[in-house]
Amino acid sequence: MRARPNVFGGFFALAWLAVILLPVAVMLRASFESQSTYSSGGPLGLPSEFVVDNFAAAFDLGFGRFLLNAGIIAAGSVAIVLVLVPPLAFAIVRSRSRIVRTGFRFLLIGLAIPAQVVVIPLYFLIDSLGLYDTLLGVILPTAAFVIPLTTLILCGSMREINGELYEAMSLDGASSFRTYVSMVLPLAKGGIATVVVYTALNAWNGFLLPLILTRSPEVMVATVGLGQFRQQFSVNIPGLLAAVVLTIIPIFLVYLFARRSLVAGLTGVGGK
Structure with a gap:
């Protein structure tokens, strides 16, 4: 019918x-x-x-530098997350240790702690480390705040992998490292793509941390720069919207090229 x-x-x-x-x-x-x-x-x-005069004016006023700084922060945050989160999620999924399970529970507490709550002690910590007004001083806390949720996402993706595949790798004499590299990472690419897009989006759109932890125009990011442009283009709406378009294009391209893996990771198909 x-x-x-x-x-x-x-x-x-x-x-x-x-x-x-x-x-x-x-x-x-x-x-x-x-x-x-x-x-x-x-x-x-x-x-x-x-x-295209609006875009040319935005670049003449230094918005290109703001976009570059935001890109560096997004790339650095993604790199840190990709180095730490996949092996962490693999250890949580495969380990039967009580210490690992307890550590995972403490890690999930980070989901309930917004950045606004700890921004003052975070400022003093970054300043005491000599990282205030540097891109690294923004990258490190940005990556730290997304690690709990990205670990939870990747754990869900890795749990979708059939246990028989782990047994087959064990029978072949594969070590945990070889199992992780040869089987887990390829099968969890959907979850990894989800983690990459989420981290990049969170870092690119971040406003509070760059606002508090930076002050000079040389390290200003696009989201903070938009506030400055709003003051300069308060009556020039096309000029302001051109700067907004410039901030949207990079993250749209990230989603455009990773959308299939992203959807697979969100629906749980990426691990099957």
Whole structure:
């Protein structure tokens, strides 16, 4: 039997899609228009010109440096998480030690501690280490705050791996390290992609830590730089939206190339 089309469901889905895409369309249109054209046409007017002066002005005012700093922080946070979280999750999933299980419970406490609660002692710690106003001083706490959740995600992905595969590797005489490298990492690539995208997104969109732990323009990131641009472009909406578009593009590209593995990791398919 042929399934009856869900007309109402399709209508509401299209309506919701329009609600989501309308702000994006308005932002893109405004970023490629001059201030005078945008003021005359309004935010919902049809596009009448295509200029890139807003993006050029953003780079001339140093926004390219802000994007580079945000990229370095995101890449550094992802590197730390990729080095620490996969072996940590593998040890939690495969170990039967009470110490490991207890340590995992203490690690999960980090899920209940927001950065806002510890930002003052974190500031004094980073300052005492001589890392204040440096990119490393932002990378380390950014990676630390995502480790509990990323470990939990990757543990779920590794638990989906069939136990018979572990037994087969053991019968072949494979060590724990070889099992981890040859079997676990390839089968958990969906969960790893999820961890990478989540960490990169969290680091790129981070605002509180860069705001508190940096002060000089040389280490300012895009999210903090947008606040500065908001003061300079308070009446130039197209110029401000062009800077917003520049902050969206990199993380959109990360999701675009990792979306399949990301969906597989979120649905639990990546470990099967």
